[in-house]
Amino acid sequence: MRGRRGLAALVAVLSTVCVLGTAGAATNTTFIYAGAADPTYLDPAIVSDGESFRIARQIFDTLVQLKPGTTKLQPGLAKSWRVSRNGKIWTFSLRRGVKFHDGTAFNSAAVCANFNRWYNWTGPFQDASASYYWRQIFAGFKRNEATGLSKSLYKSCRGIGRYVARITLNRRSGPFIPSLVLPAFAMQSPTAMAKYGANEGQLASGTFRPTGTYAFSHPTGTGPFKFTSWTVGQRVVLDRNNSYWGKRSAIARIIVRPISNNTARLQALQTGEVNGYDLVAPQDMPTIRNNSKLRLINRPPFNVAYVTINQAKPPMNNVLVRRAVAYGLDRTGVVNSFYAGRATVAHEFMPSVIPGYEPKVTKYSFNPERSKQLLRRAGLSLPVKIDFYWPTNVSRPYMPSPNLNAAAFKASLERSGFDVNLVSEPWRPDYVKHVNEGAGGHLNIIGWTGDYADADNFVGTFFQSNNPQFGLSGKGAHATIKKLLNQAEAMVNTAKRIKLYKQINKLLATYVPAVPYAHSRPGVGVERRVTGYKASPVGTESFYGVTVGGQ
Amino acid sequence: MLRFVVRRLLLLVPILIGLSILVFVWIRALPGSPADSLLGERTTPELVREYNERFGLDDPVYVQYWRYVKTTAQFDFGVSIATHRYVTDEIRERFPATMELAFAAMLFATFLGIPLGFVAAKRYGGPVDHASLFASLIGVSIPVFFLAILLKYVFAVRLGWLPSVGRIDVESDVEHPTNFYILDAIITRDWATLKDVIRHLILPAIALGSIPLAIITRITRASVLDVQNEDYVRTARAKGLPPRIVDRRHILRNALLPISTIIGLQVGLLLSGAILTETVFAFPGMGSWLRDAIFNRDYPVLQGGILFLAFVFVIVNLLVDISYAIINPRIRYS
Numbered sequence: 001m002r003g004r005r006g007l008a009a010l011v012a013v014l015s016t017v018c019v020l021g022t023a024g025a026a027t028n029t030t031f032i033y034a035g036a037a038d039p040t041y042l043d044p045a046i047v048s049d050g051e052s053f054r055i056a057r058q059i060f061d062t063l064v065q066l067k068p069g070t071t072k073l074q075p076g077l078a079k080s081w082r083v084s085r086n087g088k089i090w091t092f093s094l095r096r097g098v099k100f101h102d103g104t105a106f107n108s109a110a111v112c113a114n115f116n117r118w119y120n121w122t123g124p125f126q127d128a129s130a131s132y133y134w135r136q137i138f139a140g141f142k143r144n145e146a147t148g149l150s151k152s153l154y155k156s157c158r159g160i161g162r163y164v165a166r167i168t169l170n171r172r173s174g175p176f177i178p179s180l181v182l183p184a185f186a187m188q189s190p191t192a193m194a195k196y197g198a199n200e201g202q203l204a205s206g207t208f209r210p211t212g213t214y215a216f217s218h219p220t221g222t223g224p225f226k227f228t229s230w231t232v233g234q235r236v237v238l239d240r241n242n243s244y245w246g247k248r249s250a251i252a253r254i255i256v257r258p259i260s261n262n263t264a265r266l267q268a269l270q271t272g273e274v275n276g277y278d279l280v281a282p283q284d285m286p287t288i289r290n291n292s293k294l295r296l297i298n299r300p301p302f303n304v305a306y307v308t309i310n311q312a313k314p315p316m317n318n319v320l321v322r323r324a325v326a327y328g329l330d331r332t333g334v335v336n337s338f339y340a341g342r343a344t345v346a347h348e349f350m351p352s353v354i355p356g357y358e359p360k361v362t363k364y365s366f367n368p369e370r371s372k373q374l375l376r377r378a379g380l381s382l383p384v385k386i387d388f389y390w391p392t393n394v395s396r397p398y399m400p401s402p403n404l405n406a407a408a409f410k411a412s413l414e415r416s417g418f419d420v421n422l423v424s425e426p427w428r429p430d431y432v433k434h435v436n437e438g439a440g441g442h443l444n445i446i447g448w449t450g451d452y453a454d455a456d457n458f459v460g461t462f463f464q465s466n467n468p469q470f471g472l473s474g475k476g477a478h479a480t481i482k483k484l485l486n487q488a489e490a491m492v493n494t495a496k497r498i499k500l501y502k503q504i505n506k507l508l509a510t511y512v513p514a515v516p517y518a519h520s521r522p523g524v525g526v527e528r529r530v531t532g533y534k535a536s537p538v539g540t541e542s543f544y545g546v547t548v549g550g551q
Numbered sequence: 552m553l554r555f556v557v558r559r560l561l562l563l564v565p566i567l568i569g570l571s572i573l574v575f576v577w578i579r580a581l582p583g584s585p586a587d588s589l590l591g592e593r594t595t596p597e598l599v600r601e602y603n604e605r606f607g608l609d610d611p612v613y614v615q616y617w618r619y620v621k622t623t624a625q626f627d628f629g630v631s632i633a634t635h636r637y638v639t640d641e642i643r644e645r646f647p648a649t650m651e652l653a654f655a656a657m658l659f660a661t662f663l664g665i666p667l668g669f670v671a672a673k674r675y676g677g678p679v680d681h682a683s684l685f686a687s688l689i690g691v692s693i694p695v696f697f698l699a700i701l702l703k704y705v706f707a708v709r710l711g712w713l714p715s716v717g718r719i720d721v722e723s724d725v726e727h728p729t730n731f732y733i734l735d736a737i738i739t740r741d742w743a744t745l746k747d748v749i750r751h752l753i754l755p756a757i758a759l760g761s762i763p764l765a766i767i768t769r770i771t772r773a774s775v776l777d778v779q780n781e782d783y784v785r786t787a788r789a790k791g792l793p794p795r796i797v798d799r800r801h802i803l804r805n806a807l808l809p810i811s812t813i814i815g816l817q818v819g820l821l822l823s824g825a826i827l828t829e830t831v832f833a834f835p836g837m838g839s840w841l842r843d844a845i846f847n848r849d850y851p852v853l854q855g856g857i858l859f860l861a862f863v864f865v866i867v868n869l870l871v872d873i874s875y876a877i878i879n880p881r882i883r884y885s
Binding site: 030037038040041129208209232233234235255257258260261263264267268270271273274 | 630635700707708722843
């Protein structure tokens with residue numbers, strides 16, 4: 001009897017707590033957003049992950065920005081820029097009257113202080129875990145200490161008056177301006193960085209770690225939101241910068257919370273615990289679409305899924321066989337069946353939003369007979385035995401269901417004169433390693449999401465070196481492609497550069513080092529009352545311009 | 552008693568050494584390395600070589616183990632490869648969350664399981680007994696993560712009674728000096744925060760406590776059935792003691808002894824169950840942290856985190872042993 005009474009009492013207490021707590025306390029000028037993880041650090045120069053960049057895009061401005069929701073460049077902290085005749089000296093005309101969140105002025109001295117900070121990094125800061133993007137774009141430092149570095153692209157910076165900054169490069173570079181949109185190259189307050197030890201760090205247990213407080217609690221930029229607090233595992237709080245150089249943001253506060261589980265993010269949106277979230281899983285998209293209170297926003301495609309063809313494994317060194325593969329892959333069938341209407345068939349290794357995309361390349365629509373003809377012309381007897389690798393335990397926006405893609409490709413290739421042996425490996429740790437080292441199959445499914453809107457970030461990444469992923473040798477047609485890619489990288493005339501990339505894309509379509517098959521549109525889920533949200537193709541965006549409930 | 556406690560504490564040393572070896576070997580037996588996991592698509596053989604050099608992963612295993620022992624002996628678990636944060640800092644921040652959750656789950660399992668088991672035993676063979684057996688079977692067999700998602704769907708998404716993620720209202724700006732949110736709220740007499748924290752604990756605690764609840768219910772039932780047929784219970788009844796007194800003083804008190812052992816052992820189950828529960832509820836504790844570390848092959852986190860949890864497990868079981876003497880004065884440690 002007593003036990004029953006105790007049980008009843010427990011239930012009563014729980015119910016009371018539940019009912020008393022149902023009233024929400026949300027203010028409508030706070031925008032609560034769910035990411036998948038905490039940021040690594042709040043100093044954007046020493047991070048390379050999307051969650052850190054998401055926070056950085058609210059706090060910091062870059063010299064050059066992307067027009068919201070597009071890959072078009074537009075002025076940021078630099079009102080305009082021009083390049084010298086030799087293509088090595090860039091002159092930036094800076095916005096006036098801009099202040100960092102600590103009240104110090106943004107000017108040419110601040111621009112040079114930022115560039116010189118990166119260039120002069122030594123020791124642990126030269127590690128790829130600290131300076132990944134600087135190493136990617138600028139190749140090296142003033143004094144290279146780490147392995148794999150070359151002469152720095154950056155040479156010097158000089159202020160001409162307070163509002164003109166002149167940056168001199170050691171060589172011409174096409175990706176220089178497009179890459180400046182990366183938060184890694186955002187402008188930070190030199191005063192705050194000095195005050196809070198931004199340039200203090202160490203390799204502790206082999207891992208880079210800042211030892212100052214700047215990267216944890218004092219990030220100071222010029223952006224529309226100021227840093228307020230970071231509780232690891234729970235939230236990052238940013239408050240409106242009332243002295244912002246542009247129009248003040250409509251939302252007073254942003255809270256970004258880390259929720260790693262896909263279902264948990266969706267449920268948090270359904271319950272109103274967050275106003276929006278990123279990285280919507282494909283299977284959750286119909287739930288959002290069918291909920292009258294929610295809305296799915298499309299991120300423009302900025303990725304590519306492709307089937308690598310490893311030329312180091314005969315007979316893939318024969319271009320006729322590679323073309324046969326291209327005709328034998330039923331890409332339209334795969335895209336229509338397994339991407340829930342959220343992808344288009346890819347014909348090139350870069351999405352169409354990037355300048356240099358060429359609509360008129362050789363296209364390989366599914367044609368089993370043509371494939372068999374090409375294999376016979378290559379002197380092979382059918383069926384041609386090949387290994388086709390695909391990854392398990394992974395889902396990427398460009399590749400939501402690798403197993404289904406692989407099974408469908410096997411079926412279409414077997415109709416086209418191939419005898420396919422499917423091999424699966426876990427994405428981590430085996431698959432990516434094997435494919436990147438050229439130790440996978442003749443064919444392998446993989447993909448790429450871009451970092452910034454430049455063709456070099458796609459085709460340059462894939463084909464500018466003797467990439468083992470494709471078994472490239474740097475000879476024959478690949479030598480020509482490499483030469484053109486090097487020329488394009490060192491070109492600053494945009495029109496000529498675009499023309500060159502178009503030519504490269506045409507060559508790639510006939511050389512067939514791999515077969516691109518899908519560009520997908522990832523989704524962002526938001527409450528219907530959230531307006532002004534413009535999803536950026538590059539993966540994370542500024543929440544400047546977002547309103548909640550019309551406030 | 553003191554000698555017993557000291558002896559048990561000394562026993563901790565070989566246990567922890569053995570455990571450190573097990574954890575160290577187990578982690579390295581997993582396929583892949585931190586470099587492969589962390590670099591993902593952007594990996595190159597050069598970068599992998601650079602990572603391995605930097606982490607000392609190309610040193611012989613005994614050199615790596617000795618380095619690990621030396622630093623661990625100084626309570627330095629190193630820096631997480633994935634988050635770049637000190638492992639000890641992360642434990643300090645996350646352990647209180649897991650502790651509160653495990654405590655709440657155990658509270659739920661104990662305060663519901665003991666009465667349920669007791670009632671089932673008293674109504675042996677009746678509908679209540681059968682119902683408790685059925686419920687226990689479901690409790691043990693339903694996967695924790697599935698129950699967690701189900702509870703969230705019903706009570707958070709459909710009914711809107713309880714929050715679905717986190718440890719506290721994300722808009723709350725309250726400071727938490729000890730990181731034990733309940734304790735902090737009680738100390739500062741902040742009842743609104745206390746209510747909020749409890750609301751966030753209810754669903755994860757129920758999900759996590761479901762298996763211990765089922766086990767405790769069954770053990771209590773079996774134990775009560777055993778004890779109520781003992782001679783001293785018959786004697787107590789024969790001398791005319793009221794049934795309430797017999798139940799409480801003679802049956803329940805003696806039946807609690809095996810239950811307390813089970814409760815101690817359930818701590819291990821709660822800590823492992825927390826990995827799934829915390830992930831589903833985005834609860835910032837050690838469970839979700841260790842889960843991410845497994846995926847990232849984050850050696851320092853796994854080595855430090857698992858060793859720390861094993862230490863907690865041993866200490867809790869020591870406390871349980873000591874509690875025997877309190878529950879049953881006939882037991883003395885000497």
